[in-house]
Amino acid sequence: MSEFVPRSEVGRSEVGRSEVGGLRPVERRMRRLASQGLDAAEIGSRFKRSAEHVERVLELTRLPGRRNVGSDGLAEGRLRPLERRLLRWQAEGVAPEVLADQFRRSPDHIRRVLVLADDRRARTA
Numbered sequence: 001m002s003e004f005v006p007r008s009e010v011g012r013s014e015v016g017r018s019e020v021g022g023l024r025p026v027e028r029r030m031r032r033l034a035s036q037g038l039d040a041a042e043i044g045s046r047f048k049r050s051a052e053h054v055e056r057v058l059e060l061t062r063l064p065g066r067r068n069v070g071s072d073g074l075a076e077g078r079l080r081p082l083e084r085r086l087l088r089w090q091a092e093g094v095a096p097e098v099l100a101d102q103f104r105r106s107p108d109h110i111r112r113v114l115v116l117a118d119d120r121r122a123r124t125a
Helices: 027-036 040-047 050-063 081-091 096-103 107-124
Strands: none
Touching: 027 040, 027 050, 040 050, 050 107, 081 096, 081 107
C-alpha cells in the first residue's frame, strides 16, 4: 500500500512555496509583475487600483511573519482544535474507537485526522 498523501499536497512541489506560498493570488500576481520590472502605476492600471494601493500591497507582502497558508486557511503547522484534542488523547492512550464514539465519526475518520495532524505538526518541526 502506498504512503498516505493529504489531498491538499497532491501535485504540489516544494519549489517556490516558501517565498510566496502564503500570499493571496492578487498579491502573487502583483509581486510577479513588479519582479518583471513594471512600476506601481502600470500594475495599478492592470488591476484598476492606484499606484499607492499597489505599493502598500507590495510592502505588506514583504513583512516578516507572513506565514504559508494552505487551502484550508490555516497557517502551515497550526492545528485545529479537534486535531489538538485528538493528539492529546492519543498521547494519553485513548483508542480511536473510543474517540470515534465521542465525536460521532468512524474510527477510520479519526485515524485519518490523526495522520493529517501528525503530518502538519511534523512539517513545522
